[in-house]
Amino acid sequence: MTSNPIRLSFHGAAKTVTGSCMEFTHGSRRVLVDCGMFQGSRTLERLNLEPFAFDPRKVDAVIVTHAHIDHSGLLPKLAAQGYSGPVWCTPPTRDLLEHMLADAGRLQEGEAERHNRRRDRAGEEPFEPLYTAEDARTAFELCRIVDLGGTFEPAPGFRARLWNAGHILGSASVELEAGGVSVLCSGDLGPDNKAFQRDPEGRSGYDHVICESTYGDRQREQVTITERRLLLQAEVEAALLRGGNLVIPVFALERTQELLLDLGHLLSSGAIPDVPVFIDSPLAIRTTGVFARYAVDLEDTAASNVFSHPSFHYVTDVAGSVALNAMSGAIIMAASGMCEGGRIRHHLLHNLHRRDSTVLFVGFQAQGSLGRVIMEGAERVRISGEDVRVRAQIRAIQSYSAHADQGELLDWIADRMPIAGSLFLDHGEADAQETMRRELQRRHPDLEVRIPEIGEEYILPPGEPAMRSATGRVDLDAALGRDWQNDYAAFATSLKQNLARLENDREREKALAQMQQVLDSYAAHRERRARRSRQH
Template sequence: MGRELTLAFHGAARTVTGSCMEFTLGGARVLVDCGLFQGSRSLEALNREDFAFDPKKIDAVILTHAHIDHSGLLPRLVAQGFEGRIWCTAATADLLRPMLADAGRIQEADTERRNRRRDRAGEEPFEPLYTEADALAAWGQAHAVELNDWFEPAEGFRARLWNAGHILGSASVEIEAGGTRVVCSGDLGPDNKSFHPDPEAPSGIDHLICESTYGDRQREQTTIEARRQLLAAEIRGALARGGNLVIPTFALERTQELLLDIAWLVREKALPSVPVFIDSPLAREATRVFASHAEGLEDIDGTSVFQNPAFRFVESVAESIRLNAVSGAVIMAASGMCEAGRIRHHLMHNLHRRESTVLFVGYQAQGSLGRVILEGAQRVRISGQDVMVRAQIRRIDSYSAHADQTELADWIAARAPVSGTVFLDHGEAGAVEALRKLAAERLPGTNVTTPEIGELYALPPAAPARRLKTGRMDIREALGRDWQNSYADFVTGLKRELARIDDQRQREAAIRAMRKVLDEYTAHRDARRERHRQ
């Protein structure tokens, strides 16, 4: 097996974040992506586990794109001894500096905030996952390569990148090693995507790894012009209610698409000139990178589209706080799934207002605050505080940067013949299973597999993959909603439910009953531990 190519899945298998695959041939080791887990606290806890490999023994990383769920653990990888190159497109390298630096600042700020919380009194302090300095050190190892140019990331490996049409600089990865030819899709863009041409990749390969984010969903096909009219209607409706329109948005790509469309709508007089606050220093930096690459982008006329006088980039925290007094404006802030950053501040100040509107324009992972709000929660917990949800909650699917089910199936079919195995990753369980069934129909006779985190496969040429190691059973419990989501649901409604009990003595009895359940569990746990010690 020493000279046979193997593949291990370390993330984004039956979940949509934490992308990381390890290819090994002899003593050479190459990672494709090294991303951050995002979503529930149980899932995020995986970021603090030891890597399933020795970072010092990794020869290279091939990075598909700059989104944090694909790049966000690179600073930790470098801090723990990885010294090789991070191969990527030039645009990804340009984006990686602000993206990783911002992630480092968020890690430091969130750690400081958590350590200040009164409900953590007496507990051991948190340490940041990594710092801004770690992030900049990782960016220093980025090495740009042109699309379609072959390069050699490690001994016995050669690889090249193909346009994935997902975000600026995004790429699929083709790898040849040990006589085996593999394609990793990375994240794939949809049809009618602003800025980028449709995805490309070679056909007639041995093995294929394809993302499945929207593997169970077909979006209504729409044009860019129709999408703009949907956005205009949402903005007009939100302003008519008299409050703000708050848009949780990813600082990279989604923000720039929204700015492109709002500028077009105002120019065409389909929308009045409305103040648009972009409360994300990262979005400002990403927009500058977009402007520097404007010549290679579709649907854009120079860089002036991002310099509209109605667009106001918010710099400092003090400026962000002053937006509390604003009404009748569009406020865009990261993160897109509401798990960190300034969007949480704006949700705290707008969710309880009936005149406000929250518009979701991107994917919301299971267990994320955005998913909880979108699924109709009446109360949510943000930074230790209970917040009523009275605002209008709206959604536009047509801004997705991911291909839908039909587009994914078409892309997979276009890679045929696949003589070995099609692996479906980067999707929640239902999405992966739905796409598996469709892919099996489109490629009859082809082995289609849905790997789990921790699984290891041998990848022979012209033959199905062989599983060498099973996945981690403990991680299954961390995928999707976790006990902390359930706890947040419980405590946000607990006070209200107790207040509905008219009799003071009955309220006290209810509290004693709940306390008794916890005391009985604690006694049972302690007794079990004592038996094990004996």
């Protein structure tokens, strides 16, 4: 083993699909691959408030695989805490980060302001934003561009190269070499037949590979873009037949643009009626502008601006968004894609209770997210403090995923072989990772496959399996998945209805008193346990 090996630490996206951040150390030099935000349940998102597990001032460089917030969203926090080195990325990623980070900064400031306005926080210390729009601007100004295929030195002793990952505009896999050890970080990988993007690329023969596993437990039916458009056409026709709106939660980056590509084709060909399509997301509108600038280089656009169809209406101001409340028979696309924030919650509030409306999911819904709760059949949900009964039709199209499925991930890994050391599976939920691990062991019985945890550290020797040098954080088990707040929301939204089913007010008062007794008993038990602990 080399006397100065690479060390790898996982700071996110381990047994969960968000918060991507890996730290590679060689000697005194440190390089981060991604610095993403945790998204999903409230418990998971609280991890964004924790201190970094490293000193930002001692990081030499950051390489960003792509502009999605779960891979880039903590760059402003990093900059605010003293990081001043380069942030390496492709030219399209840099152009997208200008808008993605600025929007994230505004959201953080707005979220802090809303917390501080709440009456139940009266007299408490002011809630500080995770970072500000100015921090986001500072982080963006650190960006340095490098083209796909070009080699560069992110920090002394490291050599790097970016490969097309086929996921979204500008996305890349990151190849690193240091101390005689070669490593490849997949980033997020795109599927076959991905609109706009070429298939993922890369060489073979690495010491160690880190591969995402978002869809490691499922095989999607392989569909062409033409077949996908037929699926969308059927959903649009069915929604319009019901008479209400078709509400589509979208990710502002890539999913919005893919849908516009397909809707524009369906409208122009007469496959669907000339229905108005409202894009109600300022961020989606700005990122669509970036796509338009790169249209000549994208696949499936015929080198034209496919985002300027006359039926497309881009809604920028709040008044225009509110005006959509009175609409019926329209297609409304709004962010965020997992329904955790943004204008989509406003449209769900006004459409979920309508039997004539349809909500169409076209993207991954993380555990703990509102979108996941709705998709799993919740009868009631809580949105912005209001209980909403779900009467709308809930539909989903899986073929818009920007992630490779199990078969495509296995093919990508096979193309990287031989892998002399270890294969790590990250960026996936535990069940998906374990399913993929078993399939990999069946196909490649000599390959060492590891499923890391947040906080784990490994020594990466050349040509040999990785050696774990620090264990992960056992305290995060409760955060990685559905948390108590999801159960609370489900309980609270059905409580009034359940109480109304009881025979009379006396029975209702009795039920409430019993529930209070249960809570009081838990509090008393906790106090007794704490008192015994102090005595010992």
